[in-house]
Amino acid sequence: MLIRALIVLLVVLNLGAAAWWLTRPAPSPEPPPALPTGVARLQLVGEEAPAAPVPASPAATFVPPAPAVCFSLGPFTSEAAAIQARDALGADLLRWQLREAPGASASGYQVVMAPAASLEEAQATAARIGAAGFDDFLVVRQGDQANGIALGRYRSRDAAERRLAELQAGGFTAQLQPVGRAGPSLWWLDAGAAEGADPAALARRASSAAPQPLECTALR
Incomplete structure (x- = not known):
């Protein structure tokens, strides 16, 4: 009898444990761990991506109207x-x-070549220039350039620069100087206006000489 009672008790206990297991509430899922700043969360296959904010549309760029009349004012x-x-x-x-x-x-x-400290030093330099195969040079004996060496005078800058390059390649510290006074730079105002504009009237307002015609494609 004792053994039968134990068996019945075990059966009742198992049935009770099974009933509790089937009827217990589902456990709440643990929240995912916080990610470090700047690290993106992995997205599983099939998982919907979070909605991204829609960027604001940039403001429209203002494009000025193309000029119909173009001209140059000056010189200033x-x-x-x-x-x-x-x-x-x-x-x-x-x-x-x-x-x-x-x-x-x-x-x-x-x-x-710049003036040397003495006439003797200038003459010694001139001798080295001649020994290097150069001609057309002269030791200056008076004036602001006394004891200097003149190495040629040219009408075009290109010819003077070629002579300068040859001397510098030979190891001589020559330099190029302009002869005569160069005029100052002049300035022009290239402009474009709307259809019907009077370039002559605009030139008078700008204290300019008569306007010069200009292709509008020249305006950047």
Whole structure:
């Protein structure tokens, strides 16, 4: 009888344990661990990606209208004068740009060596120049360049630069100097205006000489 009672008790206990296991509430999932700043979370296959914020559309870039009448105003003797002319015309110009034009070039160029400490030193240098195969040189004996060496005078800068390069390649410290005074640079205001603009009237307002025709494609 005792054995039968034990068997019945074990059966009841097993049935009770099975009933508790089947009816117990499902455990809550543990929250995922926090990720370090800047590290993206892995996304499983089939998992929906979080909605990304829609970037704001950039503001439309303003494009000024293309000019229909283009011309050059000037010449002005300085950049400041050209800027003043531009400011005088203000909104009447749709596009504009300043342009520098070189003034009159020098009348010639000479290649020289700086004056030496004494006439004897200049003569010794001249002897070395001749021994190196160069001709057309002269020791200057008076004036501001006394004890210097003149190594040639040329009308074009290209010819003078070739002579200078040859002497420098031979180990002589020659230099190039312009002969005569070069004129200053001049400035022009290249401008474009709307259809119907009067370039002559704009030139008078800008204190410019008569306007010069200009292709609008030249305006950047």
